[in-house]
Amino acid sequence: MTSPEIIRPKAKQRPGDRVFSASALISGSLILAILAAVAGFLMLQGIPGMFADPESVSIYTEGENFVEFVVPLIFGTLWAAALALVMALPLAIGIALFISHYAPRRLAQGLGYIIDLLAAVPSVVFGLWGANVLAGAIQPSFVWLEENLGWIPLFAGPVSGTGRTMLTAAIVLAVMILPIITAISREVFLQTPPLYEEAALALGATRWEMIRTVVLPFGRPGVIAGAMLGLGRALGETMAVAMVLSGSGVIVFDLIGSVNPLTIAANVALRFPEAYGINVNVLIATGLILFAITLVVNSIARYIVNRRKDFSGAN
Amino acid sequence: MSKRIEVNDLDVYYSKFKAVEGVNLVIEPRSVTALIGPSGCGKSTFIRTLNRMHEVIPGAWVDGEVLVDGNNLYGPGVDPVRVRRQVGMVFQRPNPFPTMSIRDNVLAGVKLNNQRISKSDADELVEKSLKGANLWNEVKDRLDRPGNGLSGGQQQRLCIARAIAVEPEVILMDEPCSALDPISTLAIEDLIEELKQDYTIVIVTHNMQQASRVSDRTAFFNIAGTGKPGKLIEVDDTATIFSNPSIKDTEDYVSGKFG
Numbered sequence A: 001m002t003s004p005e006i007i008r009p010k011a012k013q014r015p016g017d018r019v020f021s022a023s024a025l026i027s028g029s030l031i032l033a034i035l036a037a038v039a040g041f042l043m044l045q046g047i048p049g050m051f052a053d054p055e056s057v058s059i060y061t062e063g064e065n066f067v068e069f070v071v072p073l074i075f076g077t078l079w080a081a082a083l084a085l086v087m088a089l090p091l092a093i094g095i096a097l098f099i100s101h102y103a104p105r106r107l108a109q110g111l112g113y114i115i116d117l118l119a120a121v122p123s124v125v126f127g128l129w130g131a132n133v134l135a136g137a138i139q140p141s142f143v144w145l146e147e148n149l150g151w152i153p154l155f156a157g158p159v160s161g162t163g164r165t166m167l168t169a170a171i172v173l174a175v176m177i178l179p180i181i182t183a184i185s186r187e188v189f190l191q192t193p194p195l196y197e198e199a200a201l202a203l204g205a206t207r208w209e210m211i212r213t214v215v216l217p218f219g220r221p222g223v224i225a226g227a228m229l230g231l232g233r234a235l236g237e238t239m240a241v242a243m244v245l246s247g248s249g250v251i252v253f254d255l256i257g258s259v260n261p262l263t264i265a266a267n268v269a270l271r272f273p274e275a276y277g278i279n280v281n282v283l284i285a286t287g288l289i290l291f292a293i294t295l296v297v298n299s300i301a302r303y304i305v306n307r308r309k310d311f312s313g314a315n
Numbered sequence B: 001m002s003k004r005i006e007v008n009d010l011d012v013y014y015s016k017f018k019a020v021e022g023v024n025l026v027i028e029p030r031s032v033t034a035l036i037g038p039s040g041c042g043k044s045t046f047i048r049t050l051n052r053m054h055e056v057i058p059g060a061w062v063d064g065e066v067l068v069d070g071n072n073l074y075g076p077g078v079d080p081v082r083v084r085r086q087v088g089m090v091f092q093r094p095n096p097f098p099t100m101s102i103r104d105n106v107l108a109g110v111k112l113n114n115q116r117i118s119k120s121d122a123d124e125l126v127e128k129s130l131k132g133a134n135l136w137n138e139v140k141d142r143l144d145r146p147g148n149g150l151s152g153g154q155q156q157r158l159c160i161a162r163a164i165a166v167e168p169e170v171i172l173m174d175e176p177c178s179a180l181d182p183i184s185t186l187a188i189e190d191l192i193e194e195l196k197q198d199y200t201i202v203i204v205t206h207n208m209q210q211a212s213r214v215s216d217r218t219a220f221f222n223i224a225g226t227g228k229p230g231k232l233i234e235v236d237d238t239a240t241i242f243s244n245p246s247i248k249d250t251e252d253y254v255s256g257k258f259g
């Protein structure tokens, strides 16, 4: 059998197309190059830190090695980000739905504007607010939580006197990632084709049922993307956590006690000023691990989005 | 199951713009009524008032009465959601939910309002509805595939299956064949013929042959000029409208002299 010769007519090259495809190629490769450079730097500087003789690293506590040093930080990072996401995501979806499908137009515009504004607040400000205002204000409710829900390990106590605990940090993080998740969710909810909204309504759906059968399934990939952006920000957030949380390298699930884990990014920020020599490499190695965590989280999100591609409504 | 519709003095508005004026119309049960008329005369606007879909558009409202078996759809305390379960609708562009499988599309209406349905009942209903829409044989092996993987004509029949699955009393169709090829169109027309046994059907069409093929009664709408409201000019038996209408404009329109 000979395969028939496939003749592809050569598409005529237009100057506009050429300029566009060249510039797209350049910016695409630039992004890859920058990413590769960052990864290369992290590996070059970080890997020696990973395998350094523990004796020579002064930021380790007695007898600690790299793994023992970094595992609690990984835990703290994931724990804080997950808590923040759990608090922020439902709220963000609710606000986005309110803006896109319930609020009168005027109110919706105002609310959207405020949310966008919130996204522009620098994280130091959130840190200051969390440490100086929120922590003190929320401490009494921690006491209440311990008294009434103390049987849940998360609220076992003993309660921190300052209120600067994991829960406070997670709330600050939740407030910080709320705007981005809300903004993206609102955008995708608004793009639900009216054709399908009307299909649901004509079947006798109430407004909430219409949202459940059409708006949410349509918006799902977008909401996940927004959540991942938020999660990425929560994972990497440095200043706010460093300022709010008085933590150390421990694995503790208690959210309101005085002993709290620390996150990778906050740990780097707190230790870096005094770090010297091989210590710097150790901190960079933790940065490498944060980089890897973020990559993994993003791949998981991508996997979730792609899994039901056939049903996404994009085709 | 099917019901009589009586429209009394109906005016239909988009905010301040009066799109349709003074419609009086009776639609008998188990009949097919075709709405014809030039573009922009308000056929879509009018048909959407029959299941209260008109008011979904912001600022849109209605003045007048639509009685279904004597009950005013626009009476105080009438829930539009209930109305839409009684009066189903098929749109111009096929719109099966792309996020759902074929099976779930058929069941979409039934699963609303927290109604529970056992798997065997659901299977039965899916088969019955798809058979009712003449689609069963084509999709029975791929009920779990997405609904928008079908051809346009199949999608439109899926939409019909979805509409009849909730057992409405009336089915409204706004140009259901305008996006379809002649073969699919014939399939839908045959289907309308069958559905007439059980349902009251109102169909908007630009296709004169289609109106004369499928409908028992035909209503001609016209518009005096842009910005003016559309009006119901004449309604009569389809044969009369196409052979011997009493109004000159109707005759001009059906014979292709304008529109």
Ligand SMILES: Nc1ncnc2c1ncn2[C@@H]1O[C@H](COP(=O)(O)OP(=O)(O)OP(=O)(O)O)[C@@H](O)[C@H]1O
Binding pocket: B014, B017, B019, B037, B038, B039, B040, B041, B042, B043, B044, B045, B046, B057, B227, B230
């Ligand atoms: N969403 C809307 N807002 C404001 N005016 C509208 C809206 N939809 C339709 N109209 C106006 O109402 C009038 C009737 O439109 P309608 O769509 O009912 O016409 P139609 O008879 O269905 O036309 P076609 O045969 O082209 O579908 C037109 O003047 C149109 O511009």
Ligand SMILES: [Mg+2]
Binding pocket: B043, B044, B045, B174
């Ligand atoms: Mg129309």
